[in-house]
Amino acid sequence: VTVNRHIPAIRTTPGLLLAGVVDRRADRAQQTAARLGVPHATRLDDPQLGEFNAVSIGTAPMSHHELTLAALAMGKHVLTEKPYAMTLAEADEMLAAARTASRVLAVIHNxxxxxxxxxxxxxxxxxxxxxxxxxxxxxxxxxxxxxxxxxxxxxxxxxxxxxxxxxxxxxxxxxxxxxxxxxxxxxxxxxxxxxxxxxxxxxxxxxxxxxxxxxxxxxxxxxxxxxxxxxxxxxxxxxxxxxxxxxxxxxxxxxxxxxxxxxxxxxxxxxxxxxxxxxxxSRRLDYGNDEVFRRFAEAVRTGRSPEGISGRDGREVVAALHAIVGAL
Amino acid sequence: VTVNRHIPAIRTTPGLLLAGVVDRRADRAQQTAARLGVPHATRLDDPQLGEFNAVSIGTAPMSHHELTLAALAMGKHVLTEKPYAMTLAEADEMLAAARTASRVLAVIHNxxxxxxxxxxxxxxxxxxxxxxxxxxxxxxxxxxxxxxxxxxxxxxxxxxxxxxxxxxxxxxxxxxxxxxxxxxxxxxxxxxxxxxxxxxxxxxxxxxxxxxxxxxxxxxxxxxxxxxxxxxxxxxxxxxxxxxxxxxxxxxxxxxxxxxxxxxxxxxxxxxxxxxxxxxxSRRLDYGNDEVFRRFAEAVRTGRSPEGISGRDGREVVAALHAIVGAL
Structure with missing residues (x-):
């Protein structure tokens, strides 16, 4: 999803520039980054990545919480894939961390x-x-x-x-x-x-x-x-x-x-x-990802919460999912 | 539903003959019967109807119970429209009456x-x-x-x-x-x-x-x-x-x-x-009514319960409906 959806959207959204690729598997990070001509790393805090101010997370759901907290702690804005978090407790912690860091936290509801x-x-x-x-x-x-x-x-x-x-x-x-x-x-x-x-x-x-x-x-x-x-x-x-x-x-x-x-x-x-x-x-069928990235970029620029894709929206969807799973 | 579905099915099903038309409104009964060349009445026990041994009921659901019991008491086999009955108590009474009268009781699940x-x-x-x-x-x-x-x-x-x-x-x-x-x-x-x-x-x-x-x-x-x-x-x-x-x-x-x-x-x-x-x-789109009437005629002939359209099937569907309505 990162290679096929996030990166193409980042590259076509005004206000966003692809700073680098991070993957815990070095070979994968290297391969993708080489093709795109950007730095790569296996960790977000690798100085090789140079300057950047936002992170887009396309990893498995169980890692969204940890990676989001790490990125916010580094002062980065965060856009993460759905499902936003594994539990409501994780979701609340992510929201609180974004508030504390005064950074945008958004979810891909494309x-x-x-x-x-x-x-x-x-x-x-x-x-x-x-x-x-x-x-x-x-x-x-x-x-x-x-x-x-x-x-x-x-x-x-x-x-x-x-x-x-x-x-x-x-x-x-x-x-x-x-x-x-x-x-x-x-x-x-x-x-x-x-x-x-x-x-x-x-x-x-x-x-x-x-x-x-x-x-x-x-x-x-x-x-x-x-x-x-x-x-x-x-x-x-x-x-x-x-x-x-x-x-x-x-x-x-x-x-x-x-x-x-x-x-x-x-x-x-x-x-x-x-x-x-x-x-x-013609590779223009992007299922709304362009608008998600556009809203994220605007939220970063204006500091206003992005409508429909805010961390709170992500939390509400997670709450609904847990209510459904809990009732089955 | 009687004029457009039951009567055409009766007239094309081997073993069934249309004996007459009963409607509590005399003008309607007369009109339909005249067109079909059969006797008519406003009550099932009207001697004008002559000999017959089965009744097909296409009235409103709240009358299925009363009309079915009346027909069974007269020794007639009964085929009735869905919903079979208004309550499970009605359904059970209809099933018991059919058993007592040794007559076929079936429902139109077409x-x-x-x-x-x-x-x-x-x-x-x-x-x-x-x-x-x-x-x-x-x-x-x-x-x-x-x-x-x-x-x-x-x-x-x-x-x-x-x-x-x-x-x-x-x-x-x-x-x-x-x-x-x-x-x-x-x-x-x-x-x-x-x-x-x-x-x-x-x-x-x-x-x-x-x-x-x-x-x-x-x-x-x-x-x-x-x-x-x-x-x-x-x-x-x-x-x-x-x-x-x-x-x-x-x-x-x-x-x-x-x-x-x-x-x-x-x-x-x-x-x-x-x-x-x-x-x-060409008026051959009958939504399965032909098969319902064929099974009913066969049940009357053989005395075997008609599969999928028996009174018990009608009762089970009524039970499911009450369970749904009760849970809303």
Whole structure:
């Protein structure tokens, strides 16, 4: 994630300059740094790295806390991957350290800025199709997908690594969320703590708008969808393909309205495949990472907390995940 | 539902003959009967109806119990619409009455026999794509759709009228189900007892296969999907359009596998639109009602309980609905 997402975003964000690459494996650090023409090190405090004032952390979740505290103690601003922390205690300690050091601490909650989701947020907040009724995040995950080697050491396994995306996506529409209900079906395998199925509901937001998640980790398919229900339209974000499908009110559900739903779904899906495909091939499909880095750079410049990606946002998502895992 | 579904099915099912039409509104009974050339009445015991030995009940759910008991007391076999009964006590009384009268009592759980779902069941039970991992029923309901006038008098409102479909569909794959978890978000309107959102999980079935529902009644869209997860394939039944989309394992989720999912989804959706559309226009799209009436006729002939549509099946679905509504 560091090489494919962070570094390209750093290199294209005004105000950010790549100072160097740190990896505890020297060969990896050396290889990447050589390609990029920057210094490298195996530790953050290596003087070889020269001057720098911010750190972007793309390591495994269990190291976010330690690395963040170390970077803040050195007076660096920190942007870290999700999940923000392993426990709420870690999250609180990270927030306190950032406050003490007067440094920006932010988390990569990127899909909320992806083109499809950003467009859905604009439509929802415009009020053009009426008020927000609810948001549901639906996820199927295929275990044959390339998975991080450490996922079984997380609370709830893969849920803890993938769940943050759905939680901050629902938050992007509902505002602060609190888990009020959750259930799950455990894995039949004793060596996997990832539930086969998990569902959760958040406390209703403004106007009684509901929020919910449903995730299955037993599918032979990886698909993530965010369904945003407005009074007179339904927005469906295909997260992986970065495609927004806006469906009009299908009213009485008579045949022509059902056909219209089919036609618009297909047409918008394929228009999205073409545009996302073009962006993918020209390496401009970055799933909102550019906006995360832009906001981080602005926060460093202005000292203002970056909206949607602050340490507090990271902590709230971790709180929701622990509430879900705790209820399973 | 009687005129558009029951009567056409009765008229095309070998072993069934339409004996007459009963409606408590005489004008409606007369009108329909005149068109069909059969006797009519406002009561089941009207001698005008002549000889008959079975009754198909398409009235509102709150009358199923009374009409079923009356028909059984007259020695008639009974096929009734879902929801089978309003309470478990009613359901038990209906089952006991059928036993006492030695008559067949069955319920219309039709979508499990629709072409798309029947094909999905054959694929799942063939084992060709590996074992069943789980089944999820997903439903969005638009309140602008033509809704029965009495739905607000049901427990859980529209959930009690539409939920049976998803419950018996999950049962068709998992076998007997028992609700172990449920949550919901109430309607903000004091005069509607339909939840805006409801989710439920069933006890895991054979091999740890899970079953779950998620329904929203706050959408501007009416769509029902059944997602059947097998070890190496995912089956998606579009219930309203009667379309089955079979998606292969998308493995590592690399671009060509993602594109294949897009392509197969579209191709199979549109192939389904064409074939379902053809059947719709030629009035052969009956959503499994033909099979329900065929099984009922066979049960009357053989005296054997009809699989999937017995009174006991109807009772189990009612039990699941009450468990869900009770937990909201």
């Amino acid at each position: 899909f909320q800025f992806a083109r499809s989701v950003a467009a859905a947020r604009r439509i929802a907040s415009s009020g053009r199709h009426g008020a927000l009724r609810g948001v549901i995040g639906l996820q199927l995950s295929n275990e044959r997908r390339r998975l991080p080697v450490w996922y079984k050491t997380l609370p709830g396994g893969l849920l803890y690594d993938e769940g943050p995306h759905l939680v901050y996506l629902v938050r992007a529409f509902l505002g602060d969320v609190r888990v009020v209900d959750a259930f799950g079906s455990p894995s039949p395998s004793p060596d996997d703590n990832t539930p086969r199925l998990a569902a959760a509901r958040f406390a209703d937001g403004r106007g009684g708008a509901f929020g919910a998640l449903q995730m299955s980790f037993a599918a032979a398919l990886s698909e993530w969808q965010l369904v945003v229900m407005l009074e007179r339209a339904t927005l469906v974000c295909d997260i992986f393909r970065d495609i927004l499908v806006t469906l009009p009110d299908d009213g009485r559900h008579v045949p022509w309205q059902i056909m219209r739903t089919s036609a618009l779904s297909s047409a918008r899906h394929w228009w999205g495949v073409v545009t996302s495909g073009t962006r993918f091939l | 979508f499990q026999f629709a072409r798309s779902v029947a094909a999905a069941r054959r694929i799942a039970s063939s084992g060709r794509h590996g074992a069943l991992r789980g089944v999820i029923g997903l439903q969005l309901s638009n309140e602008r759709r033509r809704l029965p006038v009495w739905y607000k008098t049901l427990p859980g409102g529209l959930l009690y009228d539409e939920g049976p479909h998803l419950v018996y569909l999950v049962r068709a794959f998992l076998g007997d189900v028992r609700v172990v978890d449920a949550f919901g978000s109430p309607s903000p309107s004091p005069d509607d007892n339909t939840p805006r959102l409801a989710a439920a999980r069933f006890a895991d079935g054979r091999g740890g296969a899970f079953g779950a529902l998620q329904m929203s009644f706050a959408a501007a869209l009416s769509e029902w999907q059944l997602v059947v997860m097998l070890e190496r394939a995912t089956l998606v039944c579009d219930i309203f359009r009667d379309i089955l989309v079979t998606l292969p394992d998308d493995g590592r989720h690399v671009p060509w596998q993602i594109m294949r999912t897009s392509a197969l989804s579209s191709a199979r959706h549109w192939w389904g639109v064409v074939t379902s559309g053809t059947r719709f226009l």
